[in-house]
Amino acid sequence: MSKIRASNRIVAGFSLLMVLALSLSGQTSLPGVRYVGYTESQLILEALAEALPTDLRSKNPGELAKAWPNWVRGRDSEIRVRLAQGDEDSLVNFLLFGISYTKQPRITAKELAEIKQDSTSSAGNRFRSSGSSIIRRRIDDLIRALSAAGRNERLLFARRLLIEQRGHNLNTPAGRAELNKYLLASVSRVLNERAGHDRTLEAARLLASTTEEFAERSRLYRTRGLSSDTSLLPNFALEESLKAMQGRGLLGAGSIRRIAIIGPGLDFADKQEGYDFYPQQTIQPFAIIDTLSRLGLAKPEALQVTTFDLSPRVNHHLELAQKRARRGHPYVVQLPRDPQAQWKPAAVRFWEHFGNQIGITVPPVAIPASAGELKIRAVSIHPGIAARITPIDLNIVLQHLDLPARDRFDLIIATNIFVYYDTFEQSLGMANVERMLRPGGVMLSNNVLLELPFSRMHSIDYLTVVYSERPNDGDHIVWYQRASD
Numbered sequence: 001m002s003k004i005r006a007s008n009r010i011v012a013g014f015s016l017l018m019v020l021a022l023s024l025s026g027q028t029s030l031p032g033v034r035y036v037g038y039t040e041s042q043l044i045l046e047a048l049a050e051a052l053p054t055d056l057r058s059k060n061p062g063e064l065a066k067a068w069p070n071w072v073r074g075r076d077s078e079i080r081v082r083l084a085q086g087d088e089d090s091l092v093n094f095l096l097f098g099i100s101y102t103k104q105p106r107i108t109a110k111e112l113a114e115i116k117q118d119s120t121s122s123a124g125n126r127f128r129s130s131g132s133s134i135i136r137r138r139i140d141d142l143i144r145a146l147s148a149a150g151r152n153e154r155l156l157f158a159r160r161l162l163i164e165q166r167g168h169n170l171n172t173p174a175g176r177a178e179l180n181k182y183l184l185a186s187v188s189r190v191l192n193e194r195a196g197h198d199r200t201l202e203a204a205r206l207l208a209s210t211t212e213e214f215a216e217r218s219r220l221y222r223t224r225g226l227s228s229d230t231s232l233l234p235n236f237a238l239e240e241s242l243k244a245m246q247g248r249g250l251l252g253a254g255s256i257r258r259i260a261i262i263g264p265g266l267d268f269a270d271k272q273e274g275y276d277f278y279p280q281q282t283i284q285p286f287a288i289i290d291t292l293s294r295l296g297l298a299k300p301e302a303l304q305v306t307t308f309d310l311s312p313r314v315n316h317h318l319e320l321a322q323k324r325a326r327r328g329h330p331y332v333v334q335l336p337r338d339p340q341a342q343w344k345p346a347a348v349r350f351w352e353h354f355g356n357q358i359g360i361t362v363p364p365v366a367i368p369a370s371a372g373e374l375k376i377r378a379v380s381i382h383p384g385i386a387a388r389i390t391p392i393d394l395n396i397v398l399q400h401l402d403l404p405a406r407d408r409f410d411l412i413i414a415t416n417i418f419v420y421y422d423t424f425e426q427s428l429g430m431a432n433v434e435r436m437l438r439p440g441g442v443m444l445s446n447n448v449l450l451e452l453p454f455s456r457m458h459s460i461d462y463l464t465v466v467y468s469e470r471p472n473d474g475d476h477i478v479w480y481q482r483a484s485d
């Protein structure tokens with residue numbers, strides 16, 4: 001792939017004692033979150049006049065200026081509404097792969113294909129394959145389990161979503177039948193949506209250049225629900241990128257002191273594996289601290305970690321982790337690995353050393369037989385690390401922190417975030433990143449974003465990292481650097 005350039009196309013160092021001391025020292029307090037103003041967005045609005053949402057496109061500059069504050073707030077609410085749809089998508093993954101509420105086998109790729117096929121068949125033949133029978137039995141089991149969710153946090157989440165938010169009724173046969181129908185329709189919707197994405201990707205592959213293809217992939221989920229799921233391997237690609245940047249002299253030893261992770265996510269039941277036999281967890285903030293420490297890019301006594309997310313679930317999880325860490329509790333991350341997935345040796349090495357800078361290897365949770373032949377590691381991350389992570393509710397498309405120059409970030413991580421937005425929203429997001437990065441600071445993203453002529457954010461290179469022998473299993477990490485003012 002050609003280097004992604006400015007174009008008009010959318011295209012062991014942590015001593016645990018030191019860390020403990022750090023956790024007690026508190027963090028710099030950060031100023032409040034601010035919506036982006038009209039004047040700040042004016043150039044983007046002008047440059048992308050043709051690509052604006054319909055409610056903005058018809059307005060002249062005077063009308064735009066007047067409408068902007070309300071539009072921004074309204075759009076913020078609309079974006080946040082997409083979380084419910086993303087949560088429902090996670091619930092479908094839980095239905096397909098979960099083993100904590102059913103004895104039915106996990107759905108295989110072959111059965112997924114059958115269900116996909118069934119869901120588009122004519123009404124009389126719908127959902128007749130063996131894959132579909134498994135899904136039906138899984139739905140029955142899930143509905144039964146919802147009545148006795150106990151302390152299963154994923155079932156409690158499903159209850160909240162289906163009963164409190166969607167108003168389903170578990171207490172009557174008619175209510176349960178209705179829920180059954182709803183869940184089957186949700187599976188069908190998600191699978192059709194994925195088939196649509198596959199078609200878009202296939203069409204993108206036929207485009208003239210790989211950069212065009214990457215640009216199309218980078219907006220793929222712009223109309224989808226906002227998923228909060230996360231997994232280990234994008235962090236492997238980030239480690240490889242940071243290593244390569246260091247090798248090229250782009251990042252110096254101890255040069256990173258403030259980092260922000262946009263959309264850290266929560267491992268609930270992701271669309272590839274969907275394991276549910278361990279507590280929900282976040283991975284990326286820990287992975288990045290671990291990597292920076294391993295590479296000698298960050299000094300523990302100077303490291304400040306902020307996460308930005310608009311999901312209350314993600315933010316609440318991180319707030320609890322921080323509170324627990326301040327009381328001295330470690331944060332335990334479970335790291336399952338399916339040997340059948342044929343990870344590349346370097347990815348396996350990443351999995352093997354994950355956490356060795358910031359915690360200790362501990363016995364993992366037991367793997368239930370129905371999860372298949374998995375390998376698993378667990379790392380208990382030192383409280384001093386988890387205590388350093390400050391979660392902030394922020395919508396990167398429309399908000400930023402108004403930071404004084406000395407508090408701006410050296411490094412911002414944004415993987416699997418911008419793909420949920422269109423070009424206009426990505427450009428607003430990129431401008432918000434620019435406002436929070438110090439000159440020379442870097443953002444790493446696995447999406448390629450438009451570099452508008454007036455933007456100070458420029459892609460300086462990218463790295464492709466392949467995770468496994470499976471087709472298309474990897475990421476291009478684009479290195480964006482903020483130019484000086």
Ligand SMILES: C[S@@+](CC[C@H](N)C(=O)[O-])C[C@H]1O[C@@H](n2cnc3c(N)ncnc32)[C@H](O)[C@@H]1O
Pocket residue numbers: 079226227228229230231234262263264265266284308309310311314394395396397414415416417420
């Ligand atoms: C699919 S997860 C990705 C998690 C992780 N970055 C990774 O690569 O595995 C997307 C995360 O971004 C968050 N998110 C989505 N849109 C956002 C926005 N506009 N501002 C802040 N966070 C956002 C979601 O709530 C979720 O936590």
